[in-house]
Amino acid sequence: MAQLGGQPIFIMKEGTERTRGKDAMHNNIAAAKVIAEAVRTSLGPRGMDKMLVDQFGDVVITNDGATILKEIDVQHPAAKMMVEVAKTQDSEVGDGTTTSVILAGEFLKRAEKLLEQKIHPTVITEGFRKAADKAVEILNQMSIDSGIDDYEGLKNAAMTCMSSKIVSESREMLAELCIDAIKAIAEKDEEAKWVADIDKVQIQKKEGEMIDDTKLIKGIILDKEVVNPGMPKSVRDAKILLLQSAIEIEKTEFDSKLQITSPEQIQQYLDEEENMLRKMAEKIKNSGANVVVCQKGIDDMAQHFLSQAGILAVRRVKKSDLEKLSQATSGSIFNDLDDITAEKLGKAGLVEERKIMGESWIFIEECVDPKSVVILIRGGTELIVDEVERAIHDALCVVRDIVEDGKIVGGGGAPELETAIKLREYASTLGGREQLAVEIFADSLDIVPKTLAENAGIDQIEILMKLRASHQKGNKFAGFNLENGEVVENMMQDGVVEPTVVKIQAIKSATEATSMILRIDDVIAGAKTSMPPPGAGGMPPGMGGMGGGMGGMGGGMPPMY
Ligand code: ADP
Numbered sequence: 001m002a003q004l005g006g007q008p009i010f011i012m013k014e015g016t017e018r019t020r021g022k023d024a025m026h027n028n029i030a031a032a033k034v035i036a037e038a039v040r041t042s043l044g045p046r047g048m049d050k051m052l053v054d055q056f057g058d059v060v061i062t063n064d065g066a067t068i069l070k071e072i073d074v075q076h077p078a079a080k081m082m083v084e085v086a087k088t089q090d091s092e093v094g095d096g097t098t099t100s101v102i103l104a105g106e107f108l109k110r111a112e113k114l115l116e117q118k119i120h121p122t123v124i125t126e127g128f129r130k131a132a133d134k135a136v137e138i139l140n141q142m143s144i145d146s147g148i149d150d151y152e153g154l155k156n157a158a159m160t161c162m163s164s165k166i167v168s169e170s171r172e173m174l175a176e177l178c179i180d181a182i183k184a185i186a187e188k189d190e191e192a193k194w195v196a197d198i199d200k201v202q203i204q205k206k207e208g209e210m211i212d213d214t215k216l217i218k219g220i221i222l223d224k225e226v227v228n229p230g231m232p233k234s235v236r237d238a239k240i241l242l243l244q245s246a247i248e249i250e251k252t253e254f255d256s257k258l259q260i261t262s263p264e265q266i267q268q269y270l271d272e273e274e275n276m277l278r279k280m281a282e283k284i285k286n287s288g289a290n291v292v293v294c295q296k297g298i299d300d301m302a303q304h305f306l307s308q309a310g311i312l313a314v315r316r317v318k319k320s321d322l323e324k325l326s327q328a329t330s331g332s333i334f335n336d337l338d339d340i341t342a343e344k345l346g347k348a349g350l351v352e353e354r355k356i357m358g359e360s361w362i363f364i365e366e367c368v369d370p371k372s373v374v375i376l377i378r379g380g381t382e383l384i385v386d387e388v389e390r391a392i393h394d395a396l397c398v399v400r401d402i403v404e405d406g407k408i409v410g411g412g413g414a415p416e417l418e419t420a421i422k423l424r425e426y427a428s429t430l431g432g433r434e435q436l437a438v439e440i441f442a443d444s445l446d447i448v449p450k451t452l453a454e455n456a457g458i459d460q461i462e463i464l465m466k467l468r469a470s471h472q473k474g475n476k477f478a479g480f481n482l483e484n485g486e487v488v489e490n491m492m493q494d495g496v497v498e499p500t501v502v503k504i505q506a507i508k509s510a511t512e513a514t515s516m517i518l519r520i521d522d523v524i525a526g527a528k529t530s531m532p533p534p535g536a537g538g539m540p541p542g543m544g545g546m547g548g549g550m551g552g553m554g555g556g557m558p559p560m561y
């Protein structure tokens, strides 16, 4: 509310909350720190899991930063920005979500101290931007070359990223499976660079059996069953008809009446229908197809004819699955049975119905296109299967990151420590207030090894001292191996490996969010409208003119009924 000549002027709606200046900033930083604090204990292989229960009572057990933050319903706008950090990290590189959020929390915590020393936010954000650019440079420089042919590097990275998850016992086998999957779908683009689109790896999951029974299947899985018990359950050398239209007699568009005057006519009518369906089945048979995958329905009578012809049929398959099948089996999708030609049928070595936990699924294997792969996830319970899916997602992303970017670093806090040391050297070349900002940026990076040690219940300061000393001696990948609790000179030799892009992206997303939050000095929150907003509509007819005439003030008036 502004004051002009003693007369209050309403600019905003009544109930609008506004915090400004320092208050707004501290408020935002506090909220962001709470979010960082919430995921802190889940970092690293010794990190704990969280059990999240939503309003419907559904439970999720996870250690994945992005998932934790997605599940908790955050209200505060600055806290929401932190959730965005995790989301960006997840969509860009797929791993390092917890790290990015913890980093952002630490950046803000330390920036707050500079603010208290009356350093302007823009000086801090400018310093942070420079520091982040430099950090990217340092990380790229310290990296080791890797890529699609570096099996050991890929496997270690995939295993490292799964070491903090419930699946850690089975991580070796899962890592191999993820590499096989990515190798199957990876291709070179026009510039001869490797690209791997992880959406091409189909994921299916079903509780039951054990995590170790998770399999990579070269082909496609449909969660459907063979439509008729008389049909074969397994077909070798399949010629697959992909059909978009129904195998039924088309119903007329309009309601129509059929006048039947004698019993013979009924028989005639039914015979006619049967004939049409028989013809349809014959067309399919004559095309040479021995499998039909149909997007729509298949009439009972048609099913019978198809069974007699020894054809395996599946109905009501999703359009997207039909498209995937078309790609995998290089078959065309048909709309009209008259158009079918033998050479346009899809081809696969084996189509088979298998029962998994009492449910029938159709497996289409040995497809023409070797790029079709499915990971069929198994595990004791639904909760486990879901967490395995998240772990596999992370591992697929990590393998993809390395295949596409070709760079790796040792993990366990080593890259953060090394970057911090180099950044402090860089800071000393800057001078002035910017130097302070770059220094606190560097100090913030230490939160990663610190938190890893803290979660393992080990004295942070002592470990940090030892690690720094080792780095000063030139061991750029010196870190703390949580598997055996030892400080090691080269984490890479211990198989703790991460894609460089994951580390870079964590710093980038954390810096971006920090700068955004630091630039805010005014928070204007509109009033929550739980009842219909008071306005012209709710006023007695006589007052209509006034509501319109006073424009923005209308909302500031007490509601009238
Ligand atoms: P994020 O969501 O950030 O990926 P994680 O819980 O997956 O968080 O933990 C990742 C961190 O754990 C990385 O810094 C990684 O280097 C570290 N880490 C993984 N395995 C080990 C290990 N054996 N020893 C030490 N640190 C490890």
Ligand code: MG
Residues within 6 Å of the ligand: 095, 096, 097, 161, 164, 394
């Ligand atoms: Mg991870």
